[in-house]
Amino acid sequence: MSTERGRHRPLSSFVMRAAALGAGVAAVAFARRWLDVVEVHGRSMAPTLLPGEWLIVEARTYTRRLPRVGEIVLAADPRDASRELIKRVAAVDAESGTVDLRGDALEASTDSRTFGAIPVEAVGWRVMARYWPVPRAARL
Amino acid sequence: MRNPLRPMRRVHAHCDIPCGVYDPQQARIEAESCYKIVEKYNASSDELLRTRCIAVKEERAELTKHHIDVLWHDYFKPEHLEKFPDLHDTCWKASKAASKVKQTTDIEAAKELLGLIDKIDEMWKATGGPEKTRLQAVAA
Numbered sequence: 001m002s003t004e005r006g007r008h009r010p011l012s013s014f015v016m017r018a019a020a021l022g023a024g025v026a027a028v029a030f031a032r033r034w035l036d037v038v039e040v041h042g043r044s045m046a047p048t049l050l051p052g053e054w055l056i057v058e059a060r061t062y063t064r065r066l067p068r069v070g071e072i073v074l075a076a077d078p079r080d081a082s083r084e085l086i087k088r089v090a091a092v093d094a095e096s097g098t099v100d101l102r103g104d105a106l107e108a109s110t111d112s113r114t115f116g117a118i119p120v121e122a123v124g125w126r127v128m129a130r131y132w133p134v135p136r137a138a139r140l
Numbered sequence: 141m142r143n144p145l146r147p148m149r150r151v152h153a154h155c156d157i158p159c160g161v162y163d164p165q166q167a168r169i170e171a172e173s174c175y176k177i178v179e180k181y182n183a184s185s186d187e188l189l190r191t192r193c194i195a196v197k198e199e200r201a202e203l204t205k206h207h208i209d210v211l212w213h214d215y216f217k218p219e220h221l222e223k224f225p226d227l228h229d230t231c232w233k234a235s236k237a238a239s240k241v242k243q244t245t246d247i248e249a250a251k252e253l254l255g256l257i258d259k260i261d262e263m264w265k266a267t268g269g270p271e272k273t274r275l276q277a278v279a280a
Contacts, residue, residue, distance in 0.1 A: 026148075036147070036149060037145075037147035038147045038149045038151045039146065039147045039148070039149070039150050039151070040151060040153055041150050041151065041152050041153065042152050042153035042154050042155060043153060043155065044153040044154055044155045045153035046153070048143045049153060051153070054145070054146065054147050055151075074151050077152070077154065083152055083154070084149075084150070084151045084152060085151065085152050085153075085154055086151040086152065088155070093217050103153060103154075103155070105153075105155075105167065106217055106219055107160065107268070107273070108155045108272075109153070109154070109155055109216070110154050110155050110156040110159055113218060115155070123256065131145075132145065132146075
């Protein structure tokens, strides 16, 4: 058996790791206005997103450009502002500045078919990826 | 301990009616009652029975109409209309037929109502109704 295993690693390796971790924590603390994590409730985005899944969302894209068809976004519920919806962009009308949202599960979704197109300003966050559950981790 | 990776922020893949249980058989059963009642009415000379038939038929036809309307308003979605352009017309005619069953003791009207409900049933089946809106199995 080898007695060499795990003996000495260069100090720089630990310093690097600590620095990376520290930077990561600081970045997360700092960046929650740009980057955040959310938990999915409800089934209207099934089978793409299931209840209880955890996602990474970011808020920078839509400060620079309009949402695009096919992107999954977070938007304030036009009927209950305290609630944040997660839906897919089905259409964008640049002229009127509105977007049309749909759930992937058309049978089980309340979306723009009910409450109409919503102003583009109501769409702040774009869904980037799912990180939990791990086997379903994916870019979205 | 709470999983530190778990997001605090909830987003809603929202649906107004999470129950989402629909089945044209509900309307069909009430309409069958109407049919049978009309048969009994026409076969009988017992005034009391005939009066009761009218009263019960009134009630059953109203229920039929209600179930048709619920399917029409709540189950069917715009994409179903694209698939079945005569969806609105069929539901409208079915509602009208239910009214006619209420007003008359005409067995042909009761038959027509059943036929229209069967047409709605076909559309419900073709849009995945049985799998999507009925429980597949319930543990005791």
